[in-house]
Amino acid sequence: MRYAKTIIYVDNVEEVLDFYYQxxxxxxxxxxxxxxxxxxxxxxxxxxxxxxxxxQAQFKQSYIRAQPKQPALGFELTLCCDNVSESYDKAVIAGAEPLMPPSVRGEGAQAYVRAIEGTLIALVNECAG
Known part of the structure; x- marks a missing residue:
């Protein structure tokens, strides 16, 4: 078995795809x-x-809709990047909510933003694996 996919449910798929690109x-x-x-x-x-x-059609009552203006759900996505500060600034300019500015932790840098659909995003420059 292998981990293959994560799906995030959103209001506007095309808008979110554009945000993740920008x-x-x-x-x-x-x-x-x-x-x-x-x-x-x-x-x-x-x-x-x-x-x-x-x-909602697929899961009916087993589905709770995430709300970008409510507290974030209990998970985050981690994205590896070469320059955390530049990546953080680019994400904020594109519309991400700044949560934790870049800081050095151990041997690497880390920052947090919240994407437009409400997902917590960790930006790091060191990824295991």
Whole structure:
């Protein structure tokens, strides 16, 4: 077994795909004709985005909609980058909420932003693996 995909449910898939490109340089690799589902080129594990109505239809009462203006859900995405400060600034300019400015931790740098759909994003320059 291997970990293959993460899907985040959002209000507007195309808007979020554009944000991830503008903020992090991650390109769209797939988008359905209906615009209800899309994926970005994030490396080995697929990062997908699907519309809230798609999730609500599929999961019914087992689904709680994340709200960007509410506290973040209990997970984060970690993105490796060459320059944390530049990546942080680019993400904020693209519309990310600044949460923790770049700081040095151990031998690497780290920062946190919140994406437009509410996902916590850690930006680091050292990734294991």
């Amino acid at each position: 903020a992090f340089g991650l390109s769209t690799q797939a988008l359905t004709e209906s615009g209800d589902y899309g994926e970005i080129d994030s490396g080995e594990v697929i990062l997908g985005f699907a519309s809230h109505p798609l999730a």
